[in-house]
Amino acid sequence: MTIHNAIKAAVVAAVGFGTAAQAQETVVWWDFLGGGDGARMKQLIDRFNQEHQGEITIDATTLEWGMPFYTRVQTAAAVGEAADVIMYHASRIPLAVEQGILQPLTAEDWQAMGLGQDDYAPATWDAVTVEDQQYAVPFDTHPIVLYFNKDILEAAGVLDENGLPMGMDSREGFTETLRALKEHGVRFPLGSVTADGNFMFRTIYSLMGQQDGELMTDGEFLAGDNGEKLENALSVLAEWTDEGLQSTYTDYPATVALFTSGEAAMMINGVWEVPTMTDLSAQGQLFEWGAVELPVIFDHPSTYADSHAFAIPANRGREMAPEKRAAVLEVISWMANNSLFWATAGHIPAYESVTASAEYQAMEPNATYSSLTQNMIFDPRSPLAGISGPIFDVMSTYFVPTLNGEMEPAEAVEMIRDELNAL
Structure with missing residues (x-):
């Protein structure tokens, strides 16, 4: 079953009947992207919404980069009012796990997205892992x-x-x-x-x-x-x-x-x-x-x-419905598979199927510096580390x-x- 069908099946099971309008899910999204990469992310979101019309709509908000963003996520998750999916720096994940504000991703989640450890450089995968548990999906390395x-x-x-x-x-x-x-x-x-x-x-x-x-x-x-x-x-x-x-x-x-x-x-x-x-x-x-x-x-x-990664907040007192989670996983999976366009923002897509493609290898200057993914180092994995x-x-x-x-x-x-x- 494709993830699109999984979403629809979840909705039908939940309500007993459904139409395209009733099956539509709205995924609330927060990021901190400004400038050139923010403009390109907006284009990706628009493309997603067009391709998923009647099924899923991303409702995106861009917040202030740095501590204002992370403070907002922490306080909102504590009262169950954070977004459904957020962009997060991998370097901040150990602190977020200690604070209890991110949901772990299960084996079923990775299977639904069609993604896994072999799709990422070891350093990138390790950057979103705390005690053998993944808390985010890497989107790029920057x-x-x-x-x-x-x-x-x-x-x-x-x-x-x-x-x-x-x-x-x-x-x-x-x-x-x-x-x-x-x-x-x-x-x-x-x-x-x-x-x-x-x-x-x-x-x-x-x-x-x-x-x-x-x-x-x-x-x-x-x-x-x-x-x-x-x-x-x-x-x-x-x-x-x-x-x-x-x-x-x-x-x-x-x-x-x-x-x-x-x-x-x-x-x-x-x-x-x-x-x-x-x-x-x-x-x-x-x-x-x-x-x-x-x-x-x-x-x-x-x-x-560092890595921009997609994470799911642990909204206190608000359990995510199965159809909502399926929609969130579809958003993340689609972004990974369409991250070649994200490379025009200068970032190196984390999904190695994209960076191995002929289209990416022809991109400049990205292809010239993308070899550094074999030599990159991330922040120490500590709650004291990370952006800001x-x-x-x-x-x-x-x-x-x-x-x-x-x-x-x-x-x-x-x-x-x-x-x-x-x-």
């Missing part, structure tokens, strides 16, 4: 990448025969590329969000991962030589700032503006900025550009990533002064270790 201005790099002689930046395989090589751009007269060879420690966590954690560093080991923060690995990561970035190779005290909008205006030749940012570049390019307002996996500064490739979580807050306090030349990396590491372990 790592950070290196954006680059092909015109400037070519003029400076640091674009290789494949149209990619030179020096991507070592700290020395990439630093020489930055220096060559500086000598060429580029104001900022690299644009980084150095005024926002929460954002810079992504870059710094990636550089720790390139050294096989761990933020948390058996419940202890920066145990063993992991403090040294964090110091190494901070030192590289601080040195680039000191040499004038990286933008200083730059907030998120300013970083994007530096890159799109040509004042920064390269930029480290999330794949979610791909729509910005794509749309500007289509309007004839942008140079030739590309995006690629981060340079290997230390031992091997490693990139921080305590770990982010503590570390960001010390990242900003360190990256901008006002604190020594070794001092920052000691302060971070002490405060994190005090949590």
Whole structure:
């Protein structure tokens, strides 16, 4: 029986008779998507509603990103008033499970969706798993990448025969590329969000991962030589700032503006900025550009990533009817199977049948950086981790002064270790 028929059968069984109008289910949906990916999600929702007319309608609301969203979900679920399905960052799932605000997904749920563990990269599947139980369906992975201005790099002689930046395989090589751009007269060879420690966590954690560093080991923060690995990561970035190779005290909008205006030749940012570049390019307002996996500064490739995932709130005192759950599972399954369009938002679809398709492999720059899914690392699985979580807050306090030349990396590491372990 298809999931569409399962929905109809559930409704008929519940009421004893039915028409198309009576069988229609409304699925209340909450997300936090703005900008280019928000616009593309709205298009996906419209397509779903058109294809399921008379059966299922998604009633979608976009809430404010970050803590406002997660606080709203927590308080609403506590009184049984959260949505039927929500978008959730995988990094926040351990805390959500501790708070009791997400329903676990059963084997029957996965079977109904036609999805399972083999459809996802191991790191992505693990990110939604707590104590061998899944609490969400991964929709994408959204790592950070290196954006680059092909015109400037070519003029400076640091674009290789494949149209990619030179020096991507070592700290020395990439630093020489930055220096060559500086000598060429580029104001900022690299644009980084150095005024926002929460954002810079992504870059710094990636550089720790390139050294096989761990933020948390058996419940202890920066145990063993992991403090040294964090110091190494901070030192590289601080040195680039000191040499004038990286933008200083730059907030998120300013970083994007530096890159799109040509004042920064390269930029480290999330794949979610791909729509910005794509749309500007289509309007004839942008140079030739590309995006690629981060340079290997230390031992091997490693990139921080998170995942947008679909979860079902545990609404206290409000049990979800079988036909409603069937409709929710159809929404999630349809989104996974149609996530090729989501890749136009820059994200890497989590469903590997999509990323293995010829259509996806022909997409640029996505296909160029999608190899990083073999090298990605997620936040530690802890209620203290995740977007806008305590770990982010503590570390960001010390990242900003360190990256901008006002604190020594070794001092920052000691302060971070002490405060994190005090949590």
